[in-house]
Amino acid sequence: xxxxxxxxxxxxxxxxxxxxxxxxxxxxxxxxxxxxxxxxxxxxxxxxxxxxxxxxxxxxxxxxxxxxxxxxxxxxxxxxxxxxxxxxxxxxxxxxxxxxxxxxxxxxxxxxxxxxxxxxxxxxxxxxxxxxxxxxxxxxxxxxxxxxxxxxxxxxxxxxxxxxxxxxxxxxxxxxxxxxxxxxxxxxxxxxxxxxxxxxxxxxxxxxxxxxxxxxxxxxxxxxxxxxxxxxxxxxxxxxxxxxxxxxxxxxxxxxxxxxxxxxxxxxxxxxxxxxxxxxxxxxxxxxxxxxxxxxxxxxxxxxxxxxxxxxxxxxxxxxxxxxxxxxxxxxxxxxxxxxxxxxxxxxxxxxxxxxxxxx
Amino acid sequence: xxxxxxxxxxxxxxxxxxxxxxxxxxxxxxxxxxxxxxxxxxxxxxxxxxxxxxxxxxxxxxxxxxxxxxxxxxxxxxxxxxxxxxxxxxxxxxxxxxxxxxxxxxxxxxxxxxxxxxxxxxxxxxxxxxxxxxxxxxxxxxxxxxxxxxxxxxxxxxxxxxxxxxxxxxxxxxxxxxxxxxxxxxxxxxxxxxxxxxxxxxxxxxxxxxxxxxxxxxxxxxxxxxxxxxxxxxxxxxxxxxxxxxxxxxxxxxxxxxxxxxxxxxxxxxxxxxxxxxxxxxxxxxxxxxxxxxxxxxxxxxxxxxxxxxxxxxxxxxxxxxxxxxxxxxxxxxxxxxxxxxxxxxxxxxxxxxxxxxxx
Numbered sequence: 048x049x050x051x052x053x054x055x056x057x058x059x060x061x062x063x064x065x066x067x068x069x070x071x072x073x074x075x076x077x078x079x080x081x082x083x084x085x086x087x088x089x090x091x092x093x094x095x096x097x098x099x100x101x102x103x104x105x106x107x108x109x110x111x112x113x114x115x116x117x118x119x120x121x122x123x124x125x126x127x128x129x130x131x132x133x134x135x136x137x138x139x140x141x142x143x144x145x146x147x148x149x150x151x152x153x154x155x156x157x158x159x160x161x162x163x164x165x166x167x168x169x170x171x172x173x174x175x176x177x178x179x180x181x182x183x184x185x186x187x188x189x190x191x192x193x194x195x196x197x198x199x200x201x202x203x204x205x206x207x208x209x210x211x212x213x214x215x216x217x218x219x220x221x222x223x224x225x226x227x228x229x230x231x232x233x234x235x236x237x238x239x240x241x242x243x244x245x246x247x248x249x250x251x252x253x254x255x256x257x258x259x260x261x262x263x264x265x266x267x268x269x270x271x272x273x274x275x276x277x278x279x280x281x282x283x284x285x286x287x288x289x290x291x292x293x294x295x296x297x298x299x300x301x302x303x304x305x306x307x308x309x310x311x312x313x314x315x316x317x318x319x320x321x322x323x324x325x326x327x328x329x330x331x332x333x334x335x336x337x338x339x340x341x342x343x344x345x346x347x348x349x350x351x352x353x354x355x356x357x358x359x360x361x362x363x364x365x366x367x368x369x370x371x372x373x374x375x376x377x378x379x380x381x382x383x384x385x386x387x388x389x390x391x392x393x394x395x396x397x398x399x400x401x402x403x404x405x406x407x
Numbered sequence: 408x409x410x411x412x413x414x415x416x417x418x419x420x421x422x423x424x425x426x427x428x429x430x431x432x433x434x435x436x437x438x439x440x441x442x443x444x445x446x447x448x449x450x451x452x453x454x455x456x457x458x459x460x461x462x463x464x465x466x467x468x469x470x471x472x473x474x475x476x477x478x479x480x481x482x483x484x485x486x487x488x489x490x491x492x493x494x495x496x497x498x499x500x501x502x503x504x505x506x507x508x509x510x511x512x513x514x515x516x517x518x519x520x521x522x523x524x525x526x527x528x529x530x531x532x533x534x535x536x537x538x539x540x541x542x543x544x545x546x547x548x549x550x551x552x553x554x555x556x557x558x559x560x561x562x563x564x565x566x567x568x569x570x571x572x573x574x575x576x577x578x579x580x581x582x583x584x585x586x587x588x589x590x591x592x593x594x595x596x597x598x599x600x601x602x603x604x605x606x607x608x609x610x611x612x613x614x615x616x617x618x619x620x621x622x623x624x625x626x627x628x629x630x631x632x633x634x635x636x637x638x639x640x641x642x643x644x645x646x647x648x649x650x651x652x653x654x655x656x657x658x659x660x661x662x663x664x665x666x667x668x669x670x671x672x673x674x675x676x677x678x679x680x681x682x683x684x685x686x687x688x689x690x691x692x693x694x695x696x697x698x699x700x701x702x703x704x705x706x707x708x709x710x711x712x713x714x715x716x717x718x719x720x721x722x723x724x725x726x727x728x729x730x731x732x733x734x735x736x737x738x739x740x741x742x743x744x745x746x747x748x749x750x751x752x753x754x755x756x757x758x759x760x761x762x763x764x765x766x767x
Contacts, residue, residue: 125485125489129485132554132560132561133554133556136554136556136557136560136727137556139726139727160524163563164520164524164551164561164562164563165560165561166560166562167549167551167559167562167563167564167642168563168564168642189527190527191524191527194492194493194496196493196496196497197496199527200492200496200525200526201492201524201525202524202526202527203523203524203527203528203563204527204528282527282528366499367496367499
C-alpha cells in the first residue's frame with residue numbers, strides 16, 4: 048500500500064492506494080469517533096462492495112447504514128441529494144455522523160456536498176471505485192451537484208478526512224470507464240509532468256489491462272500532481288484552474304450531448320485534443336506535440352473527434368461554464384508538454400479549433 | 408453611523424449601523440468589482456426598499472436584478488433556493504457576481520446559502536431589514552434552509568463581505584416582529600452582559616417605540632456581543648453555542664407548531680423563560696433571577712407560556728435538533744445573569760421545566 052498526505056493545514060488528509068483496502072478497518076480509523084456511519088453508494092456498486100465495507104465498519108460498534116442511489120451523472124441532482132438528507136434525518140444522524148462515499152465521481156461529489164451542507168458540515172471519507180474518481184474527483188475537496196443549466200453549478204469546497212483508493216475495485220470497472228479515467232491520468236502528465244506522459248505512452252497496454260503495478264503508479268503520480276496543485280491553491284484562485292485542461296471544451300460536449308451520454312473522461316479526452324489544437328494555433332506547442340497527445344488519447348480508446356454542434360452553440364455552452372469570469376471564456380492551454388497556463392483566446396482561433404476537431 | 412469590525416482574519420467584514428444607509432453607495436463599495444449584482448428579497452420588502460437600493464447600486468454601472476421570493480419561514484426551503492439558482496444561471500451570473508440579501512433572517516439565510524453554494528461560493532452582502540436579523544442572523548455566517556424534519560438542517564458557514572443595518576427600515580416593521588427581534592437583544596444581555604440587560608430593562612418603552620437612539624445602542628451592543636463570540640469560535644465548537652440560549656426549547660416550539668406559526672424570536676423568548684427555569688431548577692440562578700428575566704421578556708410583548716405539546720413530544724422534537732450530539736440533548740443554561748454555559752440536564756428537571764412553563 049502507498050500513502051500520500053494531502054497538505055492543507057488543519058484540513059490535511061491521507062490518500063491510501065493499494066489492493067483490497069476496503070477490508071482494512073484501520074484505514075477507517077476516524078469512524079471510531081463517529082456517532083453513526085452511512086455508506087452512500089449507487090445501485091451498481093452496492094451489490095459489489097457495500098456489504099464487504101459494512102462488515103469492515105461494523106468493527107467500530109456503531110450503527111452502519113447504506114444509502115443506494117440510482118447510478119449515473121443524470122442523477123447528480125437535488126432530488127438524490129435530498130434522498131441522502133432524508134435518510135440521515137430519518138435515522139437520527141447528527142454532527143458526529145461520518146459519511147462514506149463508495150462509488151465514482153458522482154457519488155463522491157454528491158456525498159461530499161451532502162457532508163458539506165448537512166448541519167453545516169460533517170466529516171466524510173472517499174472510497175472511490177472508479178479510476179476517474181481515484182485519480183481526480185476524490186482529491187481536492189470539490190463537491191456539488193448539477194443544475195439543468197450547468198454542471199457542478201451548486202456545490203462547496205469540503206475536504207474528506209481520508210481517501211481510500213482500492214485498486215481491486217477497478218477490476219469490475221467496464222472498459223469504457225477505465226478509459227475515461229485514463230483521460231485524467233494523461234491530463235496530469237500533459238499539464239505538469241512530461242516524464243510521466245512518456246511513462247504513460249510506454250505503458251498504454253498495461254494500463255488498459257488494469258495491471259495493478261502500472262495502475263498503482265498511475266494513481267499515485269496523478270494524486271501527487273493533483274494534490275500538489277490543490278495544496279498550492281485550495282479554492283482555485285490561480286494554478287488550480289490548470290487542472291481544468293480539456294474541461295472547458297469537455298463540459299460543453301457533456302452539456303450539449305445531455306449529461307450521461309458521453310462519460311466525463313471521454314469528454315475531457317476529446318476536450319484535451321481541442322485544447323492542444325488551440326495551444327498549437329496560438330503557437331505555444333508544435334503540431335507534432337498536439338498530434339502526439341491526440342495519439343496517446345486515441346490509444347486509450349478515447350474519442351478525439353468532437354460532436355458537431357456548430358461553433359456558436361459551443362461558445363454559448365462554454366460561456367455558462369463556471370470558468371467563464373464576467374463573460375470572458377478562459378482556456379487552459381499548453382505552453383509545452385508538461386506545462387499549462389490559462390488565458391483567453393481570440394475568437395478566430397477558437398472557431399478554427401472547433402472546425403479542425405469536428406465540432407463545427 | 409456606527410461601524411463595527413467582525414474579526415475573522417481573511418474573512419473579516421464591517422457592520423454599519425445607522426439611518427438611511429441603503430442610500431449610500433460607498434457602503435456597497437465591494438460591488439464596484441462585481442460582474443453583476445442580484446438583490447434577493449421577498450414580496451413584502453421588495454415594494455418598500457428594492458427600488459431605492461437598486462438606484463444606489465446602479466451607480467456602479469453593473470447589471471442589477473431583483474429576485475423577490477415569497478415571504479415567510481415556510482418558504483425557506485429548497486424550492487425557493489432553487490429559484491435563486493435558476494435566476495442567477497438564466498441571466499449569466501458568474502463567480503464575480505455579488506448577491507445582496509435585502510430582508511429578514513429567512514432572506515439572509517437563503518441568500519447566504521445560495522452564495523455559499525453557487526459555483527462553490529460567491530460574495531454576498533447582508534442588508535437586514537428586521538430587528539431580528541440586524542441583531543442576530545446577519546452576523547456570524549450561518550446560512551441555510553429548513554428540511555421537513557428539522558430547521559436549518561441544510562446549510563453552510565459563509566461570511567458576508569459586509570452587513571448594512573439600516574435602522575430606518577425598522578419603521579415599517581410590524582410590532583410583533585419588533586418584539587421578536589428584542590428577544591435576541593435580551594438574550595445577548597442574559598448570556599453575556601448583565602449591565603446591558605439592566606439597560607434593556609430601563610429602556611423597554613424606547614425600544615418598543617423603535618426610538619433610533621435606543622435602537623442604535625441595542626443593535627450595536629448585540630452585534631458586538633455576537634461578533635466577539637463568533638470571532639472566538641467561528642464554527643461552533645464551544646462558546647458559540649451559548650448564543651443558542653432559548654433555542655433548543657424554541658426550535659421545539661417552532662417545529663411542533665409548524666414553522667411560521669410562532670415567529671422565531673417569539674419561540675426564543677419563550678425558550679429563554681424555559682432555559683431560565685431549568686437553570687433555576689439546577690440551582691444556578693435564583694427564582695428571582697428567572698422571574699426577572701421572564702418579566703423583561705413579557706414586557707417586550709413576547710410569549711412566556713409554552714404551547715402544550717406534552718413532555719414526550721418536546722423531548723422528541725429537541726432530540727432531532729442539531730445541538731443534540733449522539734442523542735444527548737445539550738442545553739444552554741445560565742450560571743448567573745450575564746453568563747451562560749452548556750450542559751446536559753437530568754430528565755426530571757427537564758420535565759419539571761416543561762410542566763412549570765405550560766409545555767406539559
